[in-house]
Amino acid sequence: MDTFVQQLINGLNIGAIYALIALGYTMVYGILRLINFAHGDIYMVGAFAGYFIALKLGLGPSWGGLLFVLIGSMVVAALVGMAMERLAYRPVRKYARMTSLITAIGVSLLLENLFVALFGGQGRGFPQLINDTNFALFGNAAISKSQILIFAVSIALMVILQWIIFKTKVGTAMRAVSFNLNSAKLMGINTDAIIMFTFALGSALAAAGGVLTAQYSPTIDPLMGITTGLKAFVAAVLGGIGNIPGAVLGGLLIGVAETMVVGYGSNIGIQSTYRDAVAFAILILVLLIRPSGILGTTVQEKV
Amino acid sequence: MRVPRKLGFTENMISFVKRFLIALIIIAVLYALNLAMSKTGLFGFGVPLYQVDLWKMAGINIILAVSLNLINGFTGQFSIGHIGFMAVGAYSSTFMTVYYTQGLEQWLAGMVGASVAAAIVFALVIIIGALAAALAGLIVGIPTLRLRGDYLAIATLGFAEIIRIVITNMNKVGGATGFRGCVDPITNITCSDPSLGRLTIPAYTNFFWIGFLAVITIVVIYNIVNSDMGRALISIREDELAAQAMGVNTTRYKVTSFVISSAFAGVAGALYGHWRLPHPNDFTFVRSFEIIIMIVLGGMGSITGAVLGALVITFVPEVLRMLPGGVYNYRLVIYALMLIIIMITRPQGILGNYEIASWLKRARKRPEGGGAIGGSTGAPIAEQSDSTKKSAKELENR
Numbered sequence: 141m142d143t144f145v146q147q148l149i150n151g152l153n154i155g156a157i158y159a160l161i162a163l164g165y166t167m168v169y170g171i172l173r174l175i176n177f178a179h180g181d182i183y184m185v186g187a188f189a190g191y192f193i194a195l196k197l198g199l200g201p202s203w204g205g206l207l208f209v210l211i212g213s214m215v216v217a218a219l220v221g222m223a224m225e226r227l228a229y230r231p232v233r234k235y236a237r238m239t240s241l242i243t244a245i246g247v248s249l250l251l252e253n254l255f256v257a258l259f260g261g262q263g264r265g266f267p268q269l270i271n272d273t274n275f276a277l278f279g280n281a282a283i284s285k286s287q288i289l290i291f292a293v294s295i296a297l298m299v300i301l302q303w304i305i306f307k308t309k310v311g312t313a314m315r316a317v318s319f320n321l322n323s324a325k326l327m328g329i330n331t332d333a334i335i336m337f338t339f340a341l342g343s344a345l346a347a348a349g350g351v352l353t354a355q356y357s358p359t360i361d362p363l364m365g366i367t368t369g370l371k372a373f374v375a376a377v378l379g380g381i382g383n384i385p386g387a388v389l390g391g392l393l394i395g396v397a398e399t400m401v402v403g404y405g406s407n408i409g410i411q412s413t414y415r416d417a418v419a420f421a422i423l424i425l426v427l428l429i430r431p432s433g434i435l436g437t438t439v440q441e442k443v
Numbered sequence: 444m445r446v447p448r449k450l451g452f453t454e455n456m457i458s459f460v461k462r463f464l465i466a467l468i469i470i471a472v473l474y475a476l477n478l479a480m481s482k483t484g485l486f487g488f489g490v491p492l493y494q495v496d497l498w499k500m501a502g503i504n505i506i507l508a509v510s511l512n513l514i515n516g517f518t519g520q521f522s523i524g525h526i527g528f529m530a531v532g533a534y535s536s537t538f539m540t541v542y543y544t545q546g547l548e549q550w551l552a553g554m555v556g557a558s559v560a561a562a563i564v565f566a567l568v569i570i571i572g573a574l575a576a577a578l579a580g581l582i583v584g585i586p587t588l589r590l591r592g593d594y595l596a597i598a599t600l601g602f603a604e605i606i607r608i609v610i611t612n613m614n615k616v617g618g619a620t621g622f623r624g625c626v627d628p629i630t631n632i633t634c635s636d637p638s639l640g641r642l643t644i645p646a647y648t649n650f651f652w653i654g655f656l657a658v659i660t661i662v663v664i665y666n667i668v669n670s671d672m673g674r675a676l677i678s679i680r681e682d683e684l685a686a687q688a689m690g691v692n693t694t695r696y697k698v699t700s701f702v703i704s705s706a707f708a709g710v711a712g713a714l715y716g717h718w719r720l721p722h723p724n725d726f727t728f729v730r731s732f733e734i735i736i737m738i739v740l741g742g743m744g745s746i747t748g749a750v751l752g753a754l755v756i757t758f759v760p761e762v763l764r765m766l767p768g769g770v771y772n773y774r775l776v777i778y779a780l781m782l783i784i785i786m787i788t789r790p791q792g793i794l795g796n797y798e799i800a801s802w803l804k805r806a807r808k809r810p811e812g813g814g815a816i817g818g819s820t821g822a823p824i825a826e827q828s829d830s831t832k833k834s835a836k837e838l839e840n841r
Binding site for chain 2: 169173175177228231232235236238239241242243245246247249250253254256257366370373374377381411413414416417419420421423424427428431432433
């Protein structure tokens with residue numbers, strides 16, 4: 141039971157990070173029907189931005205420093221996301237979706253290779269911004285400070301996101317654009333600005349995920365976004381892409397499933413090396429039963 | 444649709460002889476090229492080894508791109524799992540070579556000589572690789588092809604990753620360290636006893652095999668696209684619902700084209716496996732993206748475009764290696780930038796929906812078709828469709 145609770149905590153932790161990244165995928169998809177393959181790399185950019193801010197300012201373990209690094213990296217990533225949208229995606233938006241997709245792959249390659257060329261491919265140690273201590277729960281299960289931080293920050297960010305989308309004017313505009321881009325334009329919404337804002341929002345969330353992960357397992361490298369980004373994307377599709385609660389649900393589900401396979405898989409003949417296959421296996425099973433994800437809505441095709 | 448005129452016996456014979464001669468010429472050219480692709484061949488005027496490897500890779504990429512184009516470009520079903528089928532082909536064929544064909548090859552060598560025996564065995568394992576990949580394509584295709592658009596894309600990607608992870612966990616084929624030769628079933632390390640299987644995978648693949656199979660792939664896909672089945676596939680791409688209403692069995696056609704496309708990926712895998720020795724890291728989804736980039740860059744729904752895209756994607760990163768010192772480190776950044784810029788300036792790909800032959804034909808304003816080798820029979824596909832325009836319309840209708 142102790143180990144089960146421990147695995148659950150670890151799983152929800154990884155899941156929360158997946159969820160933060162998946163939100164960016166799902167928001168961009170909801171508005172543009174674009175799979176932004178570069179989003180995983182924005183997560184990496186966020187982690188690197190946090191690293192350099194902490195390093196340049198020589199920040200030691202303190203709550204203020206952590207908050208500063210977190211917000212700073214979110215701002216940097218939001219700017220990168222906006223630049224990406226303006227320079228690469230907007231010019232191809234009017235063309236076939238395949239073109240946008242290849243552009244997204246191109247941007248992803250660009251970010252990865254640029255960071256490898258600039259900072260080298262080897263991993264770097266992320267500076268400790270909090271004194272990580274473990275709190276014993278009951279029995280042998282424990283939760284560390286950085287894990288609590290991941291839960292707290294991701295829940296706070298999700299609440300803020302919910303507030304932005306449902307209570308503010310710009311959120312209403314976002315929902316209108318995702319409902320129908322052209323009608324939204326006719327209603328006087330500056331759709332270009334809204335799309336850019338969506339990218340900024342998604343990128344900021346991914347950057348927060350990057351800093352939080354780096355705080356929890358402190359090695360960052362330019363290719364860290366590939367696998368995590370892919371799994372977050374799987375999480376978004378699992379929950380029903382374009383659906384915000386779905387992204388969170390999908391992220392948590394995949395995180396928990398992964399750690400459970402590592403923890404208990406050997407009992408039912410699944411080795412822990414199959415960890416990376418779990419996300420895809422769940423995805424395929426769910427898609428076979430519900431072709432548009434858990435919370436996704438099926439659009440009836442009309443002739 | 445063009446109704447083919449019935450040909451008389453003499454005409455038939457002439458056409459047959461013509462095709463036969465063309466085939467002979469292609470084989471002769473490939474054989475000469477194969478000789479040129481070695482240091483000693485062609486009177487010492489061989490191509491350097493590094494460039495030979497590049498041309499081999501280009502050939503394999505052509506097979507992959509042209510076959511993926513059948514499902515992605517012509518049928519309009521967006522698959523990002525092509526590399527998974529290549530992995531199946533690579534591993535199943537090398538598995539057969541290592542563990543089962545040794546005796547057969549020795550037996551054949553006694554009758555027809557060593558080199559012919561090796562060729563027969565290689566042809567056999569290529570077919571096995573293709574069949575295994577086709578079977579995998581069938582297993583993956585039947586459930587996933589019900590899905591639409593992005594959901595199909597991610598499901599195929601998922602299957603490809605699962606295939607790779609399963610292979611990584613199979614000790615019999617070397618697992619995460621790659622497959623080099625026979626593995627002892629008890630100790631799980633490379634075996635020392637040759638009776639268990641070959642200690643190394645023989646390097647059967649040479650330029651002739653790759654070139655020959657690339658030509659076969661192009662010819663087969665070309666004929667499929669220009670057949671009744673091709674029309675059905677294109678109708679599915681243009682509007683699945685309308686195709687269904689017109690009596691096209693969409694599921695059957697989609698699965699068939701998926702299986703054929705997978706089989707050719709398996710062929711590419713078999714060629715790759717007997718050349719570079721398969722390793723799980725060669726088959727990550729990043730490679731799948733690369734194949735998609737090839738067909739989109741060349742022009743979706745154009746066979747010559749896919750060939751062109753495969754050549755560009757194979758050679759551009761290598762050409763960029765010639766950059767001077769300071770810029771050298773940024774060659775992959777330049778590559779990525781080029782990709783983005785091409786997509787912005789030429790979104791329909793280099794050739795769009797057109798084939799090179801139909802381009803030349805239009806340029807020369809020939810009064811009638813026919814004559815040119817590979818000149819497209821029916822109407823060019825492009826005239827019936829304009830994917831770009833259509834998707835733009837879809838975007839507006841959303």
